[in-house]
Amino acid sequence: MDFTNESNKALKVLQNGGLVLYPTDTVWGIGCDATNTAAVEKVLTLKGLDDKGLVCLVASDAMLERHVEKVPDLAYDIMDLATKPTTLVYDIPKGFASNVIAQDNSVAIRVASDKFCKYLIGKFKKPIVSTSANLQYQPIALNFKEIDKAILTGVDYVVNLKPENQYAGPSSIIKMVIDGRVKVIRE
Template sequence: MLLKINADNPEGRKINQVIEKLNEGGIIIYPTDTVYGLGCDINNQAAVEKICRLRRLDPKDAMLAIICKDISQVQEFTQQIDNPTFKLLKRNLPGAFTFILPAAGSVPKMFRNRKKTIGIRIPDHNIPLQLVEGLGRPILTTSLKSDDEILEYFTDPELIYEDFQKLVDIVIDSGNGGNTPSTVVDCTQEKPIVLRLGAGMLEFS
């Protein structure tokens, strides 16, 4: 299903329709403040496994990420965040970042890679934030990569639907997405390390 949702003022009925599908174990493609992503309920192991197969990811090695609604929810799925890291998150989120943090025991087993870390996103985009809010728990997020030689990521939701309509349950169309992924910041060391420079410009103070 291709479902048009207004990015600035998402229609509640349509958001609830997507949440219902997530609760059923469905897989969705949805917009973020960077690129379109593949997602599902983090508690549905079958859905997570299917996304890993679609993206050819090994959960034991992959740095899987989740979308949270706010920093309070981030703290539910990570080990205790020290004060400098908390300030860094507070200053830069919501925003175009994936912060790598030590995973807490509450993180589903599928997400516990060998490094025992988890990627955290709070995108500056109404649709994924409202989905997480309504679902009551985070959703898996992984970028929707393209095989195109020019565009690394899918940007046109109608073309996304053409390619993925038989592989996912819902493709959300909120207009063209970007082609630059999030900036990835490793916060598991003594000082934050930028592993991938993307759309977000990190502010420290």
Template sequence: MADLIRIYEENPNPKEIKRVVDVLRKGGVVIYPTDTVYGMGCDITNNRALERLARLKGIKLAKANWSFVCSDLSNLSDYVRQIDTSTFKILKRSLPGPYTFILPGNNNLPKAFKKKKTVGIRVPKNNIILSLVEALGNPIVSTSIYDEDELLEYTTDPELIHEKWDKLVDIVIDGGYGDNVASTVIDLSSSEPEVLREGKGSLDIF
């Protein structure tokens, strides 16, 4: 049974953050708020947890296109090939924010992602998930929670999310109502930025 933990975005309780991080370190799967829709993820360094996340999503791990949630741009070089100044300026201008940027991956990618040429990078503007990543000390692999309902693409109520995922994940963080618009996805892996999905983030800054 998943714990439903209330954490306030204005001031995330360090004790509750530590409780969630301990579960992530042990291979747990956690549902959390972002600056867009609620996400589900695990520790990027834990292969067992990655396999479990893939099973929950009904896909093979090798086929997964998940994003890496970072706390800031400082650990970008851990997983991303060196980027040029104009690309870095775009990242700096728009993050933290509701964007997923596709960037060329490097050789340090975790084993499960070694064959990937690109990675999706997220730095959401939400103190809860940023505090988790910071306390964990490395990115969280993240995927959105879709809803099977034809009208509702994303569930926004954490209590309903908890009800649905109760027996499948370890923790659901109640960080208040989520958004129902996903992030804007922009591919920066080639010479010109390309919008792959128009979501919550404005395109004006590009």
């Protein structure tokens, strides 16, 4: 399977409110349209999650800026200096499904570095959910072979590509606050 063909298949699923399993710059992710409440609910149900607040991917800094009230200057420094994939949590998100947004009105967003992810999100023109491909309370699957069968059969499409430069673990998560403070949530 080739890059373009796989992205077209995944794009069609995303556009129809479905779920895709896809390689990211960290671990395999379950993805959907981060602006579609029904699609996000499918992810929450599949994983057995009862709380809100999911990681989302955007294709560029420009897309990030369209989906949060203000990106602090420090966020760009952190992204530039990070030595591993880093997800930043921003206050006052814009345009996301309500069930993506955490109870404190924040959203976790990572600018994708994986070529496939950037290409897919760029074609989709909207953020996509990128939650790890594991059931609630189960360990994060660090490679495709570790993904639970319930996840594999619960998504609408599995992208048939190997990860580009997958980091064998979840991203760091850092909370950005408009007043300039930061809080490390996960190293």
